[in-house]
Amino acid sequence: MKDTILQVKALSKRFGGLLAVSQLDFEVREGEILGMIGPNGAGKSTTFNVIAGAYAADAGEVSFSGEPILGRAPHQIAMRGIMRTFQHNRPFAGMPVIDNVMVGAHTRFKAGLLSVLFGNAFQEETEKRKKAESLVDFVGLGELRDADVATLSFGQGRLLEIARALAGEPRLILLDEPAAGLTPDELARLAHIIRGIAARGIAVLLIEHDMHFLLPLAHRVVVLNFGAKIADGLPAEIRADPAVMDAYLGSHAAAH
């Protein structure tokens, strides 16, 4: 079995009277695609935001490569090698596609400000730009490299989010419902890209509420309902789990 890269233990997060995440335990292993599913409001995005440092947790532990990361600011977590996408696209609207991706590489620049002003930071800039270009190609936006981000379609914006996160050379990438709102063609392309990411040795934590997209893609799946984990296992086990069928698939499966 591969080493654990992200370990979540007894994580809880409360919003006022609502317990959004309750005593959650799970782990992500090196280079795997871990799917996290559950109905709307199950606590998936909250979990995700706590790991990324956007929300503070009320209790529990999160460690990345053995180092506790709860309480760290989002930029510190990015620096340690966890990059994320947003459920609603958040491009940098005043920059072309390639520069958006270059921002993703922010933590990987070594040149300090003095070297930017008077030294030779130019070489590093060129080198990082080449890498960013290859990532833009990887997600299939090569022809839109210098386009204004305002001209991108919703689906292209999704892919830009992924390229931007990859530019940070993460060891774990958090994808927040990347499939939502995509056309069937775009879904197929997205699945291909996500497999490609895992093939590069980057672990993927993939939040999704579309089972049909997630189950064929994920190596393992965690199922949440009302903030608590109700199942954890291989996609085939999840498909066969009566608790999951009941809580989540029930009406859905019956309709098919």
Place this chain on the structure above:
Amino acid sequence: MNYLRWIGAFLLLAGLPFFLGSYYNDVYRKMLLWVTLALGYNFLFGIGGQVSFSHFAFYGVGAYSIVIFLIQLQLPLPLAILLGIALCVLVALAVAIPSTRLEGFYLALATLALAQLFVVVLNEGGAVTGGTGGLANYRLPEVFGMRIVGPWYTAVIVILLLITFFILLRLDRSWFGRACRAVRDNPEAAAAMGVDVARTKVIAFTLTSALAGVAGMVYAFVDNTVNPPIFGLENAFLILFMVIVGGAGRHAGAVIGAVLLFLLPFVLSPLVGHHHVLVFGLLVLGAILAAPKGLIGFYDSIRKNF
């Protein structure tokens, strides 16, 4: 070669005043200083998205500090310059560190307060600042045994402008410039990409404020007088208008805005007399409404369509 362009720009800009009379040389110098200020403010406001009203006050801090350190206290020039920069950096940090941790609106308020406070300090500063009358009747001491006057001093201003532009251009084309734009466009996404939002804002604010301070030091020997009314709020707003009218976020926009808005009153006042302030205001408003992306944005859209 790249550096040949900079030398060419220097020769052109510094050569011109040798063919101007002393009146036009004075107008030209002040125009160059406005361009320098507008370039710095464009980085802070247009690229960094920080609405600050203290940029012109830092120009004043620089101007007053060089006169106080160099003339009043008789310190050597390099030390006086360093102390002036240090003072600008300290004041900038004192304002930026608390206010950039809050939302953008608070920076605007804090810098507005700073700009007001600065004028009060100047008026109440007694012998140090010369009070309401300011400081006058001083001259730039000889540098290496030379008196730098007339068009030669204009060359100093050109060097200031080009160094400022060089620094801003380098910053803009680096990870730092992108981080500034990212913070302006979407702070949460910037943080998720690993950008330390507060630190980026503080550095951008402090750096551009220090650049304004250095410009102020050069300005102090243009009129050889510094007094409180020069550094009032009117000019703080003018610099904001220059950047907006020219096109926020674009170096060329800052240059165009500064040149046009600086020269406009010279054209207007013979035409409309003392109503020129009103006409000026209407023209600025019209420009902002007609070209929300500034004159440089307007120029781009014309070029795209033809």
